[in-house]
Amino acid sequence: MKIPFLDLKANYLSVKTEIWDEINQVLENTNYIMGPKVKAFEQKFASAHQVKHCHATSSGTDANHLVLWGLGITHGDEVILPANTFIATAWGATLCGAKPVLVDCEKDSYNIDPEKVEKAITPRTKAVVAVHLYGQPADIDSLKSIAKKHNLHLVEDAAQAHLAEYKGKKVGGLADAASFSFYPGKNLGAYGEGGAVTTQNDSLANTFNMMRQHGQSEKYHHQILGHNYRMEEIQGAVLGIKLKYLAKWTEKRRAVAARYRELLGDLEEITLPAKMSYANPVYHLFVIKTTMRDEMQKYLNEQGVSTGLHYPVPLHLQNTFQYLWHKKGDFPVSEKLAEQGLSLPMFPEMTDEQIGYVAEKVRSFCKAPVLS
Known part of the structure; x- marks a missing residue:
């Protein structure tokens, strides 16, 4: 018997008919970037995670960057994150020009160790990234206490943790903001690259929305620095169907x-x-x-x-x-x-x-x- 590490084909076959109906609608409507399918997915994904705002992005790595960029992390700042994570977590800091400050993980949860976090704080520390590694939430309450004590931002890297719960609450709305990945192998995977940022903060959500669209408040009116971190409509259609399951x-x-x-x-x-x-x-x-x-x-x-x-x-x-x-x-x-x-x-x-x-x-x- 041969056992694959994961079986994307089996997953695809379980939703094939619905997926192709949605994709064909996108092709017929010719609205290929951040159209109604993406918007509908954002609303449903936010609801599923008990969070007010969700903005879909072009990848999980882009979401990592957008979360810290939107919070004002910049050159000379330090961002504390676990040594035990996929490297895309660190790119969020480096793309802002910040220094990633690495700390060890807990021996049981494999997640970032709050005691090590507090010892790593310096006058340049501006944020802590709590990675919910392998799909298990980090010790958010301990990290929030530390962040509050030292006036730091706390963000969640929930790339592997869709629908995970911490003390009965879904991840994604437990800190200042969160990033998600929809890489095909994730629990909720697109048919290509995709990601999202979530937050309970209205002002921050508006910043994220502008930044992912070249910093514009409306077409061709650019209020702040930004980038092209928009989700393709086909990925929004795929994710909208898969989210139901x-x-x-x-x-x-x-x-x-x-x-x-x-x-x-x-x-x-x-x-x-x-x-x-x-x-x-x-x-x-x-x-x-x-x-x-x-x-x-x-x-x-x-x-x-x-x-x-x-x-x-x-x-x-x-x-x-x-x-x-x-x-x-x-x-x-x-x-x-x-x-x-x-x-x-x-x-x-x-x-x-x-x-x-x-x-x-x-x-x-x-x-x-x-x-x-």
């Missing part, structure tokens, strides 16, 4: 995670991802840890099970950030995850047979009896 797909992801826990929970050779008491994760990724990561990945691949590494090189050890003068050993929790983390297949269309096969091969590698 996101809650159901999310529950299926949670069911897959629960089954993994049942079948793998007794293995001493691996550490399963922790579910924090304040969080209701959406399992964009299901990342286990093992000291035999490379060997296990090789074995699983030989058995037809595709896996992933998220992420094999933490930000402080990336060549592009040599100017931050970090070295191996600076962020031990992030480094351990980079060395031991292994992402198992995770997608809502996974069958019981597929989940069982993955678990069987993990147990086989660990020389443990198979559970039924």
